């Protein structure tokens with residue numbers, strides 16, 4: 001079955017920032033491929049979108065597995081008939097003090113965060129290339145990758161995670177240069193401190209070390225935010241909505257910082 005709508009795939013759509021992006025892009029008129037490692041939350045995300053009149057398909061995927069990603073992206077295109085946007089959002093964010101980094105954690109986090117970004121781009125490219133720009137300036141596909149403020153500046157205890165987020169900015173820039181002749185843009189978003197299960201895990205560790213509550217842990221990070229509050233997933237989804245829509249057609253290779261003013265470039 002095909003849809004008259006534009007189609008966006010969001011990885012890690014089962015919770016947190018990915019869920020907010022999926023819901024927001026559905027509201028903007030996209031049919032959504034909700035991809036997640038967790039089949040239940042992916043299904044719940046798709047159900048929530050369908051319940052509000054949108055179109056969505058849930059697909060279980062491990063973004064670290066290249067074949068898995070190709071199959072999942074193909075399933076969405078088979079269902080909806082086209083692909084316009086891929087949001088490579090799924091990621092892992094463990095706390096890793098320098099001396100505690102192991103080969104296992106290094107490979108695991110790079111495979112998901114960096115590998116998942118490569119495979120998402122490749123799998124989408126196959127479908128983006130099916131449409132040719134009719135004239136100079138036409139955009140036929142948009143790649144949107146999750147970096148972080150921790151991909152702009154080194155954060156304490158996040159040497160592995162931060163390195164993947166710096167790498168994602170590099171991949172985003174190279175993809176922009178390589179794929180512009182095909183009418184494809186490539187941009188990233190760099191959130192700050194967003195209230196999600198990932199961030200709660202990071203903040204809880206700091207809280208536990210200090211005998212404090214989760215809220216106390218989160219507020220330690222909020223001290224670095226100029227606007228004085230940590231963000232909600234919807235703040236980030238608004239930024240991604242801009243990157244997915246036509247108003248960003250003349251933008252590529254950029255990493256938009258949406259962090260309430262933590263990093264000033």
Ligand SMILES: NC(=O)C1=CN([C@@H]2O[C@H](COP(=O)(O)OP(=O)(O)OC[C@H]3O[C@@H](n4cnc5c(N)ncnc54)[C@H](O)[C@@H]3O)[C@@H](O)[C@H]2O)C=CC1
Pocket residue numbers: 011012013014015016017018035036037038041061062063064089090091092093112146147148149150190191192193194195196197198199
């Ligand atoms: N929460 C924050 O403060 C910030 C988050 N980010 C980035 O935003 C993105 C989303 O983060 P959150 O929503 O906070 O994370 P989260 O941990 O709350 O949600 C991540 C989602 O990705 C899925 N996922 C994890 N590994 C996967 C895999 N191998 N294959 C498929 N799905 C997988 C999980 O099941 C989950 O639904 C991540 O890339 C993260 O690095 C960036 C800056 C700040």
Ligand SMILES: CC(=O)C(C)=O
Pocket residue numbers: 093148149150155191192193198199202
């Ligand atoms: C989790 C993350 O991306 C932070 C703390 O910037």
